[in-house]
Amino acid sequence: MTANAPSLDLQQEMFRKMCLTRALEEALGRLHAQGRTRGPIHRCDGQEAVGVGVTAALETGDKVTTTHRGHAVYLGKGMDPDAVVAEIMGRATGACGGRAGHMLVADASLGMIGGNAIVGAGIPAATGMALSMQVLGQPHVAACVFGDGAAQTGICHEAMNMAALWSLPVIFVLEQNRFGLTVPFEAQSSVPDLSVRAAGYGMPAVRVDGNDVVAVYRAVQDMAARARRGDGPGLIVAETYRLEGFSTSDMGGYQDPAEIARWKERDPLTLARAALLAAGLQAQRIDALRAEAEDRIAASFAAADAAPLPVFEPDMAAMPYTAGRV
Amino acid sequence: MTANAPSLDLQQEMFRKMCLTRALEEALGRLHAQGRTRGPIHRCDGQEAVGVGVTAALETGDKVTTTHRGHAVYLGKGMDPDAVVAEIMGRATGACGGRAGHMLVADASLGMIGGNAIVGAGIPAATGMALSMQVLGQPHVAACVFGDGAAQTGICHEAMNMAALWSLPVIFVLEQNRFGLTVPFEAQSSVPDLSVRAAGYGMPAVRVDGNDVVAVYRAVQDMAARARRGDGPGLIVAETYRLEGFSTSDMGGYQDPAEIARWKERDPLTLARAALLAAGLQAQRIDALRAEAEDRIAASFAAADAAPLPVFEPDMAAMPYTAGRV
């Protein structure tokens, strides 16, 4: 491990983005309880360190793909909270004009392309972007964040084999939150430690504390440095826990409250706060960061509420007759 | 390794089936040169020890699936050479009435179900059969023979994970003949030794000399014994070499003649003959076995030549209107 520690500035920035994400998730939880969200919403509270840590280690020109649970990646890669919130709320001002919805957000200008609700599909997506980079001789990398459920899909195997075979600059970040949808990891995976699979592709693997944003950041930085050198892909297993059910449609009853409580003690925001304190930042400043983030998200929701709903336009490019005739 | 040596009788029987297969492949080669075969034919000469060794270790009630290159498995599992040859020659007397063709032969009564020309598809097929056995509480196993090319397919990963997760009685036999179609193994696989992937599913793996029919037989017997005990699947990598091009449509130019020559020295028939001699069988008897097999196949081709072509009948069961109306 040769990674640098993130600067204090970057640590603060990561904390801020985690706070934004947390505020977003909690607001969505409240709105859902009021019946004001649309479709299933997949919260990532408690897992913010993964999406934020990964994206913090990426550079301009690098790309990232994420899952149906991608809010931390959206915000981490620098998307405007207003655009993210408005998209989730189905407004014309959303990042995708309300067409995509919370699972499929993208901002191509930032290389965040994108959320993906077909489990596993973000893995070959990032691998294909890395292929493009290699063909063009670009110095960039692509990262994908995917779940422990997604690791069992065939497409994961095919993509990892090709990535390693061709030394593509891609970083596989397995966000191990211990559940697929309701089925625990142990009932989906034939091995208790998914990092062992990397050996099947001859690529390095590392397990990190997925609730420690600095640990995630460093692991990604390491793997990215390798990939930029032309040494190919690597696998990071970020160990975390899904606190809030698989989505707003979750009817519960299968998670162990004691386990949830144990993981809440290791809340990534708590850990990051402690690290900032240890690094010498004042408690007041840290709390101000969090409060600002909460205000920022509240403002985004207020703006989305006030924003117009989108107006339907047919997709002429997809129409099946020449000259767009229907 | 606790496997028993095969009895001398069984060793002779395996030799006989390898000779049948060899005679079949060589006859097909001659017929192809005369323009008398139909569609692409995938020969397995030089690889007979895999298909024959695997099937010899299976019992009645066990199932096997194979690839587009499955002649040794067809004959190994006990199919009548007449029915196999007639199917390859597209006759009404073929095992499937000429409907299936050489890549897709099946004999359900023998548990040979079946050849499969979608690369990788035989792997979940055998896994599903093992699932059936487990649900029904049957004492059987299912084996699949698949290629080193097939090992890179997504479906291989999904099937192996489920098989290991549920301890299904399935034996994965990877027939490593060092090529996909024309692309060498090294240009398809990110690891030089595919047996390492078994660790990614927590299952045992063994590499065997795929040209030594006794070695293959023993490895399968071992894995089958485990599987019957309820200890789940295992992977066997049988190392062999594809001598005759990927199919009759092969235009050549990419295999190294010196490498072919080296592998021909380790011809599985030569090795099996030596083993039989060492076990005390007389050379005369061995040569008679081979000659009988050649005659048997010649007779099968003669019978196929004399057999009627099939007559077309629509598949009423597949028709899309109620009451079979078209």
Added chain:
Amino acid sequence: MAVMRYAEALNLALREEMEADPTVFLFGEDIGGYGGVFKVTKDLQAQFGPSRVRDTPISEQAMTAMAVSAAMTGTRPVLEIMYADFLPLCMDALINQASIYDYIWNGQVQMPFVLRTQGGGGAGAGAQHSKSLDGMLAHIPGLKVVAPATPQDAYSLLRAAIRDPGPVIFLEHKLLYNQRGEVTDAAQPPIGRAVTRRAGRDVSIFATSRMVHEALSAAEMLEGDGVSAEVVDLRSLRPLDLGAITASVARTHHAVVVNEGWRFCGYTAELAASIMEHAFDDLDAPVERVALPDMAIPYAEPLESAVIPSAQTIRAAALSAVR
């Protein structure tokens, strides 16, 4: 028997078939302890154990292939694919495996499996969780494809599907699970029979799944327009009950076909083509198709409701058919 929800009717059918036949087993994502994300398999794992009601990893491609081969070897698997949108992952098993063996192996094997899934829009689930791919499925030879619109048909057709000797794709609809209705085991319609849900004189509306209910609402509105509409619930997409269709068109001389999938090369294309082939002389106007426009299904409410076929769009189509 009783009034129950569509999801409960499905659950009952599964339970009864599992009780009657020990070779029936279920597998799919989250169907075990949790009882399925739409609760169709509720309590079945507790009754039948984890071997016969099995939670799977996320591996649709292999699961479908395994259903095919398990069915060949003595069991009757019922596979749940959580959303119809994931069926593209299952296509090799359906097209290159399930559809060919009965014919090419000369009847050596049977493949009695059921693939249950649910599709359709209207729930704000976005472009990857709202589709109906009915036309693609019904294109595949050797499969049966059924789509119950009522609790009674959910119950009866699922039982028939499980007992069928061949593969059956069973299409549920996410907006129908809470529909309530009387369910009896007296009526056991065979797969392949349409049913007239409402008689009419001026136009025949042929619809599938949830669109049957939209068609019935449209027929109410059309009453006000002075148009008497017949509504036929096709129930079975393949095999198609052509006799019921031509008989209805012979009475009304006008036809509207409705399906929630895309229009171009979709299921309504076949319906329109079949009707025009078999009832050309009876038709006074071209068959009108009502389908999803050829585009991705959008997320926001006003966009999604603009694309999903509805009573309004069916009514408009019926009016242009008769005028």
Added chain:
Amino acid sequence: MAVMRYAEALNLALREEMEADPTVFLFGEDIGGYGGVFKVTKDLQAQFGPSRVRDTPISEQAMTAMAVSAAMTGTRPVLEIMYADFLPLCMDALINQASIYDYIWNGQVQMPFVLRTQGGGGAGAGAQHSKSLDGMLAHIPGLKVVAPATPQDAYSLLRAAIRDPGPVIFLEHKLLYNQRGEVTDAAQPPIGRAVTRRAGRDVSIFATSRMVHEALSAAEMLEGDGVSAEVVDLRSLRPLDLGAITASVARTHHAVVVNEGWRFCGYTAELAASIMEHAFDDLDAPVERVALPDMAIPYAEPLESAVIPSAQTIRAAALSAVR
């Protein structure tokens, strides 16, 4: 320019586009040193190197997904899928990925990739290597689907496909690779235009890919039957040149549609439905469909030739259309 084989015309198009645009690259099974099993990519790896002409493992599912995302990020991938029968493995990438992003991401990304494949029967390759899945592909919004029938169109349409800003499925035919014909770069038909291959007065035959040649043979025979047949090569399955179709039907009042895929819910269903919708009043008889029967493609010669549409079956359909 020159007379060349269909496979050579494709090779030339690839070479020229790769020379003109360094972002174009090829990947697929056995396309590198070997030059592809149908030799379409012959010598290209030697010219452009192994990064731009890349042999792949057997991983169609991920390869297609990678073509989609590579195309989003600055390259123009041309992916070869060896047989159309393997497209079921590619469906998620086409249906759930490629088809949605242009719309749901509001035009933020372009996806200029080409998926080349070849389909069709007549080579004794059996049920898993002979199919045409045209209707399934043409069902997918946002894709273009083209199927050249001549060396000239192979050349011109492949160049147009590579330059197209969106995804194009490029359907070749295994029995056409050795067809010879004049190829020039003067004619650059845009994707989406049909072409009349033979003018006629009594019946319009609309055909795709190799079926165009069968239709032309049928037209010769029909001449002897006293029927003057027009043959229209659709070339582009999606978008469909409806204007060319309706103009032809307006002249002949009879239509036959021909495609090598399955009949039910297949491409001919859409053609029949579209024609009847847009030319109902011009039609004197129902549109006749000529397609593969709804069953697996058998291996033995007499069985396979009984199912593949041919000049004979097209002629019979035309005769029943006009009589």
